[in-house]
Amino acid sequence: MNSKKKIDLLDEKLVNFNKNNWAIKLHSTEGWGEQAPCPVRFTVNPYLGCEFKCPYCYVWSDKEKTGIKPGFRESLKKGIESAKKLNLEDYVVEVSASTDPFQYIEKDKGEALYSIQRVLDAGFKVLLVTKNPSFLLEKKYLTILQNKNIFIDVTITSLKEGTPKGSILNNKGPSAKEKIRIISKLISMGKDIRVKIEPVIPTTGDIIGQSKKDLEELVEELAKIGVKRIIAKTLRVNAWMPEYIKKNLVTFYKDNGQLIEGNYVLNKDLRKKLLTPIYFSCKRNNITFCGCVDADVFEGIKDIVPCTISGETLKKIRTLNETMHGCPSC
Numbered sequence: 001m002n003s004k005k006k007i008d009l010l011d012e013k014l015v016n017f018n019k020n021n022w023a024i025k026l027h028s029t030e031g032w033g034e035q036a037p038c039p040v041r042f043t044v045n046p047y048l049g050c051e052f053k054c055p056y057c058y059v060w061s062d063k064e065k066t067g068i069k070p071g072f073r074e075s076l077k078k079g080i081e082s083a084k085k086l087n088l089e090d091y092v093v094e095v096s097a098s099t100d101p102f103q104y105i106e107k108d109k110g111e112a113l114y115s116i117q118r119v120l121d122a123g124f125k126v127l128l129v130t131k132n133p134s135f136l137l138e139k140k141y142l143t144i145l146q147n148k149n150i151f152i153d154v155t156i157t158s159l160k161e162g163t164p165k166g167s168i169l170n171n172k173g174p175s176a177k178e179k180i181r182i183i184s185k186l187i188s189m190g191k192d193i194r195v196k197i198e199p200v201i202p203t204t205g206d207i208i209g210q211s212k213k214d215l216e217e218l219v220e221e222l223a224k225i226g227v228k229r230i231i232a233k234t235l236r237v238n239a240w241m242p243e244y245i246k247k248n249l250v251t252f253y254k255d256n257g258q259l260i261e262g263n264y265v266l267n268k269d270l271r272k273k274l275l276t277p278i279y280f281s282c283k284r285n286n287i288t289f290c291g292c293v294d295a296d297v298f299e300g301i302k303d304i305v306p307c308t309i310s311g312e313t314l315k316k317i318r319t320l321n322e323t324m325h326g327c328p329s330c
């Protein structure tokens with residue numbers, strides 16, 4: 001598809017807005033294939049790099065240190081004003097789609113809190129995606145938690161995350177056990193927390209991804225604490241990922257999948273095999289399931305839901321050259 005045609009797929013005002021702003025941008029599914037069912041959203045990424053250093057993520061691999069973005073607050077303010085002038089407040093703003101908003105740097109810098117407050121004050125709905133929900137229980141974050149326009153997704157890949165058996169799933173963020181404790185608390189405070197089981201990783205060579213049993217046990221635990229929606233997708237592999245991942249997975253992905261716009265994607269059968277244990281566990285536990293960019297493998301199954309949040313536009317985002325990528329699991 002040529003870029004002119006791609007751009008025609010979105011409203012011109014969205015495209016123009018995207019060209020003129022950088023702190024708040026359209027969230028692209030570029031590289032996720034033509035079938036991506038994702039709704040149009042904006043994204044605000046307050047930090048450069050990510051301290052959690054998940055082994056399968058490209059966000060940190062060329063940046064040893066996390067940092068703030070010079071001029072970020074001014075640019076965000078300008079972007080929000082411009083979005084309001086164009087009446088774009090109906091679109092959800094995802095904080096943060098590319099790097100975790102609640103890395104440890106947030107304690108000193110507060111860029112995520114600043115962004116969330118500004119965007120909520122402007123009348124947007126905010127979708128927060130994090131591996132570290134504990135910040136939300138701190139005093140200064142409790143006010144945003146009370147806002148009905150804030151929606152929260154927490155990513156957990158496996159109950160083994162943060163344990164010696166975690167292998168490729170381990171990172172420098174909180175363990176699965178700690179996240180489940182916090183989610184349970186947030187749910188008891190009346191918040192509807194969705195969990196992202198992402199990425200689901202195949203086991204091959206030195207790489208040990210989640211087993212069927214791992215995934216089923218995780219869903220069971222989430223059901224016990226009252227989680228009502230789970231979103232899951234498989235790992236895509238690209239050139240920006242750490243060497244260890246490329247060395248161990250590129251050949252497997254080449255042999256068992258295809259290259260779609262810069263990302264190796266596993267074939268439908270393998271993706272279905274990896275995600276089906278989550279789907280059936282969700283069914284058994286009355287949890288709704290979203291297959292995210294892998295929804296195509298569940299084609300024809302009626303109880304697969306999209307990841308839209310209440311009141312969000314159903315307009316779908318398609319590929320746009322100028323926009324940003326999302327990280328594998330945030």
Ligand code: SF4
Binds near residue numbers: 100
């Ligand atoms: S997957 Fe998310 S939390 Fe992990 S390193 Fe990448 S941006 Fe950070």
